[in-house]
Amino acid sequence: MKRGNRDASHWNKSLRVALVLMTLTLLVLVSGCALRGNHNSTAGQSGQQATGQSTGTGSGASQGTGSNSAVQQVQSADQQVQDALSGMDSAQNDANSADTQSSQVSNIVP
Amino acid sequence: MKFSALLRSIPRHLLAVGMAASIALGGLGASTALAAPSVTTCTRTDVKCVIAFGDLRIDERTAALTRLNDRANFQVAAGHITTSQASAIQADVTSNKNGLAALKSKLDAETDAAAARQDARNIYVQFRIFAVVLPRDYHEIVLDIMTNVQAKMAGLEPKLQQAIANAPSSVQAQLNTLYSDYTAKVAAASTQITNANGLVSYFTPDNLNNNTATYRSNWLTFRSDILAGRADLRQAASDLHQMAQILKANSTTATPTPTA
Numbered sequence: 001m002k003r004g005n006r007d008a009s010h011w012n013k014s015l016r017v018a019l020v021l022m023t024l025t026l027l028v029l030v031s032g033c034a035l036r037g038n039h040n041s042t043a044g045q046s047g048q049q050a051t052g053q054s055t056g057t058g059s060g061a062s063q064g065t066g067s068n069s070a071v072q073q074v075q076s077a078d079q080q081v082q083d084a085l086s087g088m089d090s091a092q093n094d095a096n097s098a099d100t101q102s103s104q105v106s107n108i109v110p
Numbered sequence: 111m112k113f114s115a116l117l118r119s120i121p122r123h124l125l126a127v128g129m130a131a132s133i134a135l136g137g138l139g140a141s142t143a144l145a146a147p148s149v150t151t152c153t154r155t156d157v158k159c160v161i162a163f164g165d166l167r168i169d170e171r172t173a174a175l176t177r178l179n180d181r182a183n184f185q186v187a188a189g190h191i192t193t194s195q196a197s198a199i200q201a202d203v204t205s206n207k208n209g210l211a212a213l214k215s216k217l218d219a220e221t222d223a224a225a226a227r228q229d230a231r232n233i234y235v236q237f238r239i240f241a242v243v244l245p246r247d248y249h250e251i252v253l254d255i256m257t258n259v260q261a262k263m264a265g266l267e268p269k270l271q272q273a274i275a276n277a278p279s280s281v282q283a284q285l286n287t288l289y290s291d292y293t294a295k296v297a298a299a300s301t302q303i304t305n306a307n308g309l310v311s312y313f314t315p316d317n318l319n320n321n322t323a324t325y326r327s328n329w330l331t332f333r334s335d336i337l338a339g340r341a342d343l344r345q346a347a348s349d350l351h352q353m354a355q356i357l358k359a360n361s362t363t364a365t366p367t368p369t370a
Binding site: 088 | 151159185190245249255262263276343351357
């Protein structure tokens with residue numbers, strides 16, 4: 001009888017420990033998810049801020065991500081245009097050579 | 111005998127003849143360098159000679175067309191013209207090569223010298239590869255590049271406006287002046303490109319053969335339109351480059367630099 005009581009109390013104790021461990025694990029999981037959600041919403045907010053700045057007209061002092069993006073696009077287009085101009089020059093050289101050649105052609109058939 | 115004494119002993123008229131000969135020979139050298147390749151002479155009934163001459167002329171034109179095709183492909187690979195723009199050139203190359211190949215077959219089969227001569231004449235008159243096709247198509251490549259550059263520059267205008275609006279107030283006046291010139295030049299280039307494109311279809315072998323004076327006049331207009339359009343694009347590109355430099359230099363500044 002005494003031994004039966006001792007077994008029951010041992011099981012009770014183990015069950016409590018298991019419950020506490022499960023509760024702790026759940027808590028850790030829930031807080032982890034909450035933190036991640038919070039982080040995402042902060043990133044979303046900063047993204048919105050950047051978009052807002054890029055579409056706004058802004059003053060001279062405004063130098064946010066949006067305006068920098070416009071500057072970067074201008075710089076990239078500048079490089080592309082410079083490259084295209086060199087292509088245009090090379091094509092014009094070909095055209096000039098064709099013009100020169102056309103003036104030198106003889107139409108005489110022997 | 112000293113050289114000066116020797117010089118004095120030569121009669122003056124001999125010196126004059128020598129100098130004239132030197133000038134004449136020098137001129138001959140220069141004119142030989144600039145002259146067209148020498149033309150073969152065939153006897154009246156020599157069919158083979160005429161065929162060989164014609165085949166050579168056809169080969170020269172076929173090689174030149176292949177080079178045109180290569181140059182169009184080069185510009186596509188460099189991203190300066192689209193495959194669709196190049197396909198118009200390539201189609202013209204193929205059509206002319208096929209026409210020349212058919213003429214070569216006809217020429218090679220001729221047994222009469224007069225008929226062979228007519229075929230050889232047709233290499234020039236019907237195809238006009240060097241006189242019409244190549245100058246026109248090479249200029250079309252230039253026009254295609256100009257069209258693409260102009261479109262890119264026009265499409266950039268809203269971004270430039272945005273970047274200028276966000277720039278420090280100290281540089282906005284300078285940027286706006288450049289921007290104003292930029293838009294004017296981009297618009298002017300568009301007009302020149304449209305005018306030049308409108309003339310392209312006139313440049314055909316038929317028009318060169320039958321309306322030579324108008325052809326020549328249109329060709330001069332066509333070339334000057336391209337020249338003016340290129341100058342406009344160059345100026346616009348210079349404006350753009352200056353704006354990009356100013357924007358870059360001021361893009362990291364948190365506050366505008368006060369003007370003196």
